[in-house]
Amino acid sequence: MTVGLSHCLALSALLFAIGAVGALTRRNILVVLLSIELMLNGANVALLGAARHHGGMDGHAAALFVMALAAAEAAVGLALAVLLYRRSGHTALDAFRLLKG
Amino acid sequence: MQFTVFLLFGALAVAFALGAVAARRAVRSVACMIAALACLVPVHLALAAPFVAIAHLFVVTGATMALFLFAGEAFDAGGPEDDRLGMNANRLAGMALPLLFLGMVAAPFFAAGAAPPGPVDADYGSVRRMGDLFLTRHLVSFEAVALLLTVAMTAVVAFIRKEDKP
Numbered sequence: 001m002t003v004g005l006s007h008c009l010a011l012s013a014l015l016f017a018i019g020a021v022g023a024l025t026r027r028n029i030l031v032v033l034l035s036i037e038l039m040l041n042g043a044n045v046a047l048l049g050a051a052r053h054h055g056g057m058d059g060h061a062a063a064l065f066v067m068a069l070a071a072a073e074a075a076v077g078l079a080l081a082v083l084l085y086r087r088s089g090h091t092a093l094d095a096f097r098l099l100k101g
Numbered sequence: 102m103q104f105t106v107f108l109l110f111g112a113l114a115v116a117f118a119l120g121a122v123a124a125r126r127a128v129r130s131v132a133c134m135i136a137a138l139a140c141l142v143p144v145h146l147a148l149a150a151p152f153v154a155i156a157h158l159f160v161v162t163g164a165t166m167a168l169f170l171f172a173g174e175a176f177d178a179g180g181p182e183d184d185r186l187g188m189n190a191n192r193l194a195g196m197a198l199p200l201l202f203l204g205m206v207a208a209p210f211f212a213a214g215a216a217p218p219g220p221v222d223a224d225y226g227s228v229r230r231m232g233d234l235f236l237t238r239h240l241v242s243f244e245a246v247a248l249l250l251t252v253a254m255t256a257v258v259a260f261i262r263k264e265d266k267p
Contacts, residue, residue: 001105009109017199022122030127048148068246072253079257
């Protein structure tokens with residue numbers, strides 16, 4: 001039996017849904033960032049599966065772009081998390097309720 | 102063989118992803134996430150994407166998760182926090198929306214079935230093909246990603262510098 005597009009989509013949807021649950025239900029900024037990372041990796045599985053199914057390699061290029069996007073998101077998100085931790089002493093997203101400069 | 106690898110490591114990735122989302126301490130979340138991302142490397146290899154798999158291993162599982170691990174250790178120093186959402190409606194929406202998404206994905210899954218992929222060239226997924234792609238069709242996107250990373254790096258430095266002011 002070979003890996004079909006539907007298998008890739010199923011795995012991708014599962015990872016994306018788990019990430020979405022984490023991003024929407026947790027309030028620790030680190031776990032929220034990890035959940036977003038999980039959603040992006042779920043999307044990557046779908047891109048690679050579609051590329052394999054159609055025999056092209058544009059999906060591989062898109063997956064690498066998503067990886068770069070995830071790295072940028074992690075860097076900026078962690079910088080915000082460190083700022084939040086310095087100011088409030090905890091990492092709950094409630095501290096971002098007031099975004100005064 | 103490829104299907105077995107895909108199934109085994111895909112299931113492990115899902116299990117570790119659940120652990121990452123459910124763990125109470127940030128460090129445990131990061132540890133589970135590293136395991137989940139490492140399990141995705143064989144999945145990428147099973148999809149005939151060796152270059153993406155290696156990039157995923159070094160960039161996402163290695164470098165990015167090392168940042169998360171350091172941050173998690175620093176944040177966990179004071180013990181676990183109460184991480185529950187205050188509003189039940191938010192939590193309900195957080196559970197319902199992904200379930201709705203899964204339902205939407207399930208329909209084409211059952212409609213498409215498990216059709217086998219078509220044949221590919223011998224150098225499919227190779228570094229040469231990736232290089233050709235990045236320096237021809239996706240050159241503008243490649244440059245845009247470089248710009249995005251530069252902006253992100255500048256933003257991080259700006260955040261930290263602003264905080265250092267008295």
